[in-house]
Amino acid sequence: MAISLARKNLFAEKTRLLISVGGVAFSVLLILVLLSLYQGWQTLIASYVNGVKADVWVMQEGTVDMFHSVTLIPITFRENLKEMDGVGEVYRLLMRRVSIELGGKDVDLQLIGYDTVSGRGGPSRVVSGSDSPGRGEIILDRVFTNSNSLKLNDEIVVSGRNFKIVGISEGGNFIVTQTGFIPIEDAEELLEMQIFANYFLVSVKEGFGAEGVIQTIEANSDLDARGRAEFLEDNQGLVTETFLPIIEVLVLIGFAVGVAIVGLTVYTATIEKSREYGILKAIGAGNTYLYQTIFEQSLISSLLGFAVGVALTYAVDSAAGALVPEFVTVIRPVDIALVLGVAVLMSIFASFIPIKRIAGLDPMLVFKS
Amino acid sequence: MTVLKLENIAKIYGEGHTQVRAVGGVDLEVQKGEVVLIMGPSGSGKTTLLSIAGGILKPTSGKVFWDGKDITAISEGKLPHLRLGTAGFIFQTFNLLANLTALENVSLALNLNGVKGEPAVSKTIEILKYLGLDRRLHHLPRDLSGGEKQRVSVARALINDPVIVLADEPTANLDSKAGHDVAELLRDVAKKSGKAVVVVSHDQRIRDIADRVLWLEDGRFKELAKMATDPTCGMQVEQRVENPHAVVDGKTYYFCSPGCKNEFLQAGNHVDKNPVP
Numbered sequence: 001m002a003i004s005l006a007r008k009n010l011f012a013e014k015t016r017l018l019i020s021v022g023g024v025a026f027s028v029l030l031i032l033v034l035l036s037l038y039q040g041w042q043t044l045i046a047s048y049v050n051g052v053k054a055d056v057w058v059m060q061e062g063t064v065d066m067f068h069s070v071t072l073i074p075i076t077f078r079e080n081l082k083e084m085d086g087v088g089e090v091y092r093l094l095m096r097r098v099s100i101e102l103g104g105k106d107v108d109l110q111l112i113g114y115d116t117v118s119g120r121g122g123p124s125r126v127v128s129g130s131d132s133p134g135r136g137e138i139i140l141d142r143v144f145t146n147s148n149s150l151k152l153n154d155e156i157v158v159s160g161r162n163f164k165i166v167g168i169s170e171g172g173n174f175i176v177t178q179t180g181f182i183p184i185e186d187a188e189e190l191l192e193m194q195i196f197a198n199y200f201l202v203s204v205k206e207g208f209g210a211e212g213v214i215q216t217i218e219a220n221s222d223l224d225a226r227g228r229a230e231f232l233e234d235n236q237g238l239v240t241e242t243f244l245p246i247i248e249v250l251v252l253i254g255f256a257v258g259v260a261i262v263g264l265t266v267y268t269a270t271i272e273k274s275r276e277y278g279i280l281k282a283i284g285a286g287n288t289y290l291y292q293t294i295f296e297q298s299l300i301s302s303l304l305g306f307a308v309g310v311a312l313t314y315a316v317d318s319a320a321g322a323l324v325p326e327f328v329t330v331i332r333p334v335d336i337a338l339v340l341g342v343a344v345l346m347s348i349f350a351s352f353i354p355i356k357r358i359a360g361l362d363p364m365l366v367f368k369s
Numbered sequence: 370m371t372v373l374k375l376e377n378i379a380k381i382y383g384e385g386h387t388q389v390r391a392v393g394g395v396d397l398e399v400q401k402g403e404v405v406l407i408m409g410p411s412g413s414g415k416t417t418l419l420s421i422a423g424g425i426l427k428p429t430s431g432k433v434f435w436d437g438k439d440i441t442a443i444s445e446g447k448l449p450h451l452r453l454g455t456a457g458f459i460f461q462t463f464n465l466l467a468n469l470t471a472l473e474n475v476s477l478a479l480n481l482n483g484v485k486g487e488p489a490v491s492k493t494i495e496i497l498k499y500l501g502l503d504r505r506l507h508h509l510p511r512d513l514s515g516g517e518k519q520r521v522s523v524a525r526a527l528i529n530d531p532v533i534v535l536a537d538e539p540t541a542n543l544d545s546k547a548g549h550d551v552a553e554l555l556r557d558v559a560k561k562s563g564k565a566v567v568v569v570s571h572d573q574r575i576r577d578i579a580d581r582v583l584w585l586e587d588g589r590f591k592e593l594a595k596m597a598t599d600p601t602c603g604m605q606v607e608q609r610v611e612n613p614h615a616v617v618d619g620k621t622y623y624f625c626s627p628g629c630k631n632e633f634l635q636a637g638n639h640v641d642k643n644p645v646p
Contacts, residue, residue: 001485001486002480002485002486002489003469003473003476003477003480005466005468005469005477008466008468008469008473009468012467012468275464276466276467279460279464279466280466280481281425281449282423282425282458282464283452283453283457283458283478283481283525283526284449284450284451284452284453284454284478284481284482284529285449285453285481286446286449286450287446287449289481363425364420364425364426366458366460366464367416367419367420367460367461367537
């Protein structure tokens with residue numbers, strides 16, 4: 001094995017190495033936390049739709065998703081749907097974001113009225129209490145109860161009516177609001193929606209495909225119908241459209257910070273070692289060897305920074321998640337691989353100016369005292 | 370056998386009225402096993418000539434031959450590798466890499482020439498032992514004395530078995546004993562290993578081991594027979610009537626400056642002080 005001048009120089013200057021590694025680690029932390037938050041929110045948004053047992057979601061024509069559009073469908077459409085080929089069960093779902101007063105402040109709640117007999121449209125996972133609310137009862141998402149210091153058997157007032165908390169669920173956190181599940185009969189009265197549905201949840205009969213049923217529904221009504229995966233994607237669009245541009249900018253800033261710090265430390269190290277690079281040139285080292293040495297220094301700094309950054313991300317995600325319930329993160333292996341690529345890219349960018357400097361170095365400087 | 374040949378070498382820096390001729394029309398042939406010492410005043414072009422001879426600097430005109438091969442015709446990209454195996458350099462300030470041990474400093478030169486791992490380490494240990502550095506293998510340059518550093522530098526210059534060794538003031542930063550040892554070492558390098566050794570130096574000790582001494586001034590070689598040693602400072606000066614000189618007891622002395630002349634005359638003791646016969 002050949003002697004690695006890059007490693008020797010890098011580890012001989014521990015303070016500089018620490019600054020360099022710290023810079024990349026901070027940059028990796030910033031990028032990875034943002035990506036994990038983005039993925040976490042995507043998962044959150046998708047969690048409810050994912051948990052609902054419905055092959056097809058039916059909604060008013062032109063509805064974009066659960067958050068940007070109000071969908072109102074006359075209840076009479078339920079019978080029409082049932083008569084269509086391939087349509088099995090049809091369940092009505094009522095959904096509205098309401099504001100309630102808790103502890104002197106207004107908080108938003110995504111109120112969902114569902115058929116408690118079949119359970120369709122109800123909570124994905126109940127972690128404590130009952131999984132089926134009776135009249136005047138509500139199941140609240142855990143993030144909502146934690147944020148507002150509520151517990152089982154407490155009562156809350158929704159649109160002037162008292163509801164007793166009988167269950168606490170998970171998977172209903174939409175970041176800015178959380179779910180509250182009540183029987184559809186209570187929702188009808190509370191929201192004055194006796195003759196309307198917001199969505200119909202349709203199951204497909206055996207022998208039929210969801211795609212065919214969607215075409216049938218859309219061909220025979222003025223309604224929109226979407227398969228679960230498509231509706232899931234539409235809802236995740238909320239996160240994509242709202243947060244992705246911000247995340248992209250912040251990721252770029254993180255990348256620039258990493259490049260700047262590694263670049264500066266490698267550049268100053270190169271300037272300090274100019275004479276030594278001149279010596280190497282004089283005794284017969286080719287430019288390729290010198291470029292490799294600089295790049296290796298930059299790469300080692302970036303990879304060490306990457307490793308520290310990934311470890312820090314897990315620590316920060318875990319600590320922040322425990323302190324702030326909305327701070328939900330998912331670290332995917334593909335994102336770690338992506339950030340590894342970013343770290344390598346950082347080292348390439350960071351090496352550019354030092355390499356240019358070395359390329360023009362005059363080996364004659366070795367003769368100067 | 371000629372291993373280094375300089376043919377009508379000229380080096381001009383700058384252009385127009387800022388133009389400086391550092392070396393002008395120099396010819397030189399160095400044989401295998403020969404030690405050539407180049408002396409001359411500061412700014413005479415010694416280092417420039419050494420750099421051209423070592424393929425570090427391209428001459429403005431003229432040709433450099435290593436073992437019969439014209440290196441001025443070789444592209445900049447290929448020259449470093451050729452230099453690695455043909456010419457070894459020894460510098461005044463040792464120029465060792467600060468974060469590498471003695472062993473690593475020498476091994477690195479081998480690595481650059483494609484020899485890696487155990488073969489590189491064994492060969493390096495062998496040469497460092499030969500140079501009396503077997504107890505200093507794992508010491509960083511900052512933990513070595515001047516003489517030891519220069520021996521490491523010599524080892525690095527020789528490790529790739531070059532045919533030419535070029536040394537720039539190799540004894541200037543060394544004490545008397547270390548300087549003497551390095552001078553002897555350079556002689557051994559030429560006589561025992563058959564290398565052509567070219568040394569740029571002001572050191573009398575090198576003069577003692579040189580087969581040939583050349584005087585470079587204003588970028589040209591001048592005949593050393595017409596040179597004299599300033600009895601005050603020991604510098605080589607031309608025997609020209611325009612230069613400061615003094616005749617004492619029928620003997621003529623030449624000086625580099627009126628200051629040296631005055632000092633000499635005030636001292637009074639002129640016996641055996643390098644008079645010109």
